Amino acid sequence: MASWLPIVVIIFAITLVVGPVMWLKPSSRDKKLAELRQRAASAGLKVQIQPLPESQGAGTAAVYFSQWRNPRRLQSGWGLELQRMSHELNFDGVWDWRKKREAPEAAKPSLKELISLLPADATAIFANDAGLGVQWRERSGGAGLDAIIHALGAVRPVIEEAIRLPQVGGAPVGNSREEGSAGGHRDS
16 A cells, blocks of 8 residues: 555646646637637737627627728717617617617618628627627627628728718818817817
Protein backbone atom coordinates (compact mmCIF):
# COMPACT_ATOMS: atom_id res chain seq x y z
CA MET A 1 0.00 0.00 0.00
CA ALA A 2 2.84 2.39 0.78
CA SER A 3 4.15 2.00 -2.78
CA TRP A 4 0.81 3.36 -4.14
CA LEU A 5 0.77 6.42 -1.92
CA PRO A 6 3.28 8.52 -3.95
CA ILE A 7 1.36 7.73 -7.17
CA VAL A 8 -1.95 8.78 -5.60
CA VAL A 9 -0.37 12.01 -4.29
CA ILE A 10 1.09 12.80 -7.74
CA ILE A 11 -2.27 12.18 -9.47
CA PHE A 12 -4.01 14.36 -6.89
CA ALA A 13 -1.45 17.16 -7.39
CA ILE A 14 -1.83 17.00 -11.19
CA THR A 15 -5.61 17.16 -10.81
CA LEU A 16 -5.28 20.25 -8.61
CA VAL A 17 -3.17 21.96 -11.27
CA VAL A 18 -5.06 20.86 -14.41
CA GLY A 19 -8.60 21.28 -12.98
CA PRO A 20 -8.69 25.10 -12.89
CA VAL A 21 -7.03 25.28 -16.33
CA MET A 22 -9.89 23.22 -17.79
CA TRP A 23 -12.40 25.73 -16.40
CA LEU A 24 -10.70 28.46 -18.47
CA LYS A 25 -11.11 26.50 -21.70
CA PRO A 26 -13.96 27.94 -23.82
CA SER A 27 -16.98 25.73 -24.32
CA SER A 28 -17.98 24.58 -27.80
CA ARG A 29 -20.81 27.17 -27.77
CA ASP A 30 -18.32 29.93 -26.90
CA LYS A 31 -16.08 28.80 -29.77
CA LYS A 32 -19.02 28.85 -32.21
CA LEU A 33 -20.05 32.34 -31.09
CA ALA A 34 -16.48 33.59 -31.47
CA GLU A 35 -16.36 32.15 -34.99
CA LEU A 36 -19.70 33.79 -35.88
CA ARG A 37 -18.59 37.15 -34.54
CA GLN A 38 -15.25 36.90 -36.36
CA ARG A 39 -17.09 36.14 -39.62
CA ALA A 40 -19.32 39.15 -38.98
CA ALA A 41 -16.29 41.37 -38.40
CA SER A 42 -14.72 40.08 -41.62
CA ALA A 43 -17.96 41.03 -43.42
CA GLY A 44 -17.67 44.59 -42.05
CA LEU A 45 -20.18 44.32 -39.21
CA LYS A 46 -19.58 45.56 -35.67
CA VAL A 47 -20.85 43.41 -32.80
CA GLN A 48 -22.11 44.80 -29.50
CA ILE A 49 -23.82 43.04 -26.60
CA GLN A 50 -27.02 44.77 -25.45
CA PRO A 51 -29.94 43.91 -23.17
CA LEU A 52 -32.82 42.01 -24.73
CA PRO A 53 -36.12 43.83 -25.28
CA GLU A 54 -38.32 43.72 -22.18
CA SER A 55 -40.79 41.44 -23.97
CA GLN A 56 -38.04 38.82 -24.36
CA GLY A 57 -37.17 38.62 -20.67
CA ALA A 58 -33.91 39.25 -18.88
CA GLY A 59 -30.57 38.72 -20.51
CA THR A 60 -28.42 40.03 -23.32
CA ALA A 61 -27.86 39.25 -26.97
CA ALA A 62 -25.49 40.35 -29.69
CA VAL A 63 -26.36 43.23 -32.01
CA TYR A 64 -24.72 43.10 -35.43
CA PHE A 65 -24.33 46.63 -36.86
CA SER A 66 -23.79 47.68 -40.43
CA GLN A 67 -22.17 51.11 -40.18
CA TRP A 68 -23.64 54.10 -41.97
CA ARG A 69 -21.65 55.12 -45.05
CA ASN A 70 -22.38 58.81 -44.44
CA PRO A 71 -23.70 59.35 -40.90
CA ARG A 72 -24.39 63.08 -41.30
CA ARG A 73 -27.94 64.39 -40.93
CA LEU A 74 -29.53 61.02 -40.13
CA GLN A 75 -32.71 60.70 -38.08
CA SER A 76 -31.56 57.79 -35.90
CA GLY A 77 -32.25 56.83 -32.31
CA TRP A 78 -35.25 54.64 -33.07
CA GLY A 79 -35.69 50.90 -32.93
CA LEU A 80 -38.08 48.02 -33.42
CA GLU A 81 -38.51 45.22 -30.89
CA LEU A 82 -40.04 41.79 -31.10
CA GLN A 83 -43.21 41.65 -29.00
CA ARG A 84 -44.76 38.64 -27.26
CA MET A 85 -47.78 38.60 -29.52
CA SER A 86 -49.00 40.01 -32.79
CA HIS A 87 -51.35 42.98 -32.65
CA GLU A 88 -52.90 45.20 -35.29
CA LEU A 89 -51.54 48.28 -33.48
CA ASN A 90 -47.96 47.02 -33.87
CA PHE A 91 -45.82 48.26 -36.74
CA ASP A 92 -45.59 44.82 -38.40
CA GLY A 93 -47.17 41.79 -36.74
CA VAL A 94 -45.06 41.07 -33.68
CA TRP A 95 -42.69 44.02 -34.30
CA ASP A 96 -43.33 47.38 -32.65
CA TRP A 97 -41.46 50.60 -31.94
CA ARG A 98 -39.04 50.76 -29.05
CA LYS A 99 -40.13 53.39 -26.54
CA LYS A 100 -42.72 54.61 -29.09
CA ARG A 101 -39.98 56.34 -31.12
CA GLU A 102 -40.75 55.68 -34.78
CA ALA A 103 -38.54 55.80 -37.85
CA PRO A 104 -39.31 58.37 -40.54
CA GLU A 105 -42.23 57.39 -42.77
CA ALA A 106 -39.98 56.99 -45.82
CA ALA A 107 -38.04 54.17 -44.09
CA LYS A 108 -41.04 52.06 -43.08
CA PRO A 109 -41.44 50.01 -46.29
CA SER A 110 -37.74 49.12 -46.22
CA LEU A 111 -38.00 48.17 -42.54
CA LYS A 112 -40.82 45.75 -43.37
CA GLU A 113 -38.59 44.25 -46.06
CA LEU A 114 -35.72 43.98 -43.55
CA ILE A 115 -37.99 42.18 -41.06
CA SER A 116 -38.98 39.67 -43.75
CA LEU A 117 -35.31 38.84 -44.41
CA LEU A 118 -34.25 38.28 -40.77
CA PRO A 119 -33.73 34.90 -39.09
CA ALA A 120 -36.43 33.70 -36.69
CA ASP A 121 -34.24 34.37 -33.63
CA ALA A 122 -33.92 38.12 -34.33
CA THR A 123 -35.21 40.20 -31.41
CA ALA A 124 -34.66 43.88 -32.31
CA ILE A 125 -33.58 46.38 -34.95
CA PHE A 126 -31.68 49.51 -33.93
CA ALA A 127 -30.74 52.68 -35.78
CA ASN A 128 -28.21 54.71 -33.83
CA ASP A 129 -24.80 56.33 -34.21
CA ALA A 130 -23.20 52.89 -34.67
CA GLY A 131 -25.34 52.16 -37.75
CA LEU A 132 -28.29 49.92 -38.51
CA GLY A 133 -28.20 46.86 -36.28
CA VAL A 134 -30.02 43.60 -35.80
CA GLN A 135 -30.11 41.95 -32.39
CA TRP A 136 -30.41 38.18 -32.48
CA ARG A 137 -29.87 35.27 -30.16
CA GLU A 138 -27.34 33.60 -32.49
CA ARG A 139 -29.18 30.26 -32.26
CA SER A 140 -29.56 29.98 -36.03
CA GLY A 141 -25.76 29.94 -36.40
CA GLY A 142 -24.09 30.46 -39.76
CA ALA A 143 -27.36 30.47 -41.70
CA GLY A 144 -28.71 33.24 -39.44
CA LEU A 145 -25.53 35.27 -39.85
CA ASP A 146 -25.71 34.88 -43.63
CA ALA A 147 -29.33 36.11 -43.54
CA ILE A 148 -28.34 39.16 -41.46
CA ILE A 149 -25.36 39.99 -43.68
CA HIS A 150 -27.58 39.76 -46.77
CA ALA A 151 -30.46 41.72 -45.17
CA LEU A 152 -28.30 44.56 -43.88
CA GLY A 153 -26.33 44.72 -47.12
CA ALA A 154 -29.50 44.97 -49.19
CA VAL A 155 -31.59 47.27 -47.01
CA ARG A 156 -29.20 49.46 -44.98
CA PRO A 157 -28.29 51.79 -47.89
CA VAL A 158 -31.98 52.33 -48.71
CA ILE A 159 -32.89 53.00 -45.07
CA GLU A 160 -29.87 55.30 -44.68
CA GLU A 161 -31.11 57.55 -47.47
CA ALA A 162 -34.73 57.32 -46.28
CA ILE A 163 -33.80 58.68 -42.83
CA ARG A 164 -31.50 61.42 -44.10
CA LEU A 165 -32.69 64.95 -43.41
CA PRO A 166 -32.94 67.10 -46.52
CA GLN A 167 -30.43 69.90 -46.86
CA VAL A 168 -31.86 73.31 -47.71
CA GLY A 169 -29.55 76.22 -48.54
CA GLY A 170 -26.54 74.45 -47.05
CA ALA A 171 -28.20 73.93 -43.63
CA PRO A 172 -30.02 70.78 -42.49
CA VAL A 173 -33.78 70.96 -41.91
CA GLY A 174 -35.36 69.65 -38.69
CA ASN A 175 -33.72 68.32 -35.56
CA SER A 176 -30.42 66.64 -36.22
CA ARG A 177 -27.39 65.79 -34.18
CA GLU A 178 -25.45 68.51 -36.00
CA GLU A 179 -27.77 71.21 -34.68
CA GLY A 180 -27.17 70.02 -31.13
CA SER A 181 -23.42 70.27 -31.62
CA ALA A 182 -23.74 73.77 -33.02
CA GLY A 183 -25.82 74.92 -30.07
CA GLY A 184 -29.04 74.69 -32.08
CA HIS A 185 -28.30 77.99 -33.85
CA ARG A 186 -28.86 78.27 -37.60
CA ASP A 187 -28.43 81.31 -39.76
CA SER A 188 -31.57 82.11 -41.73
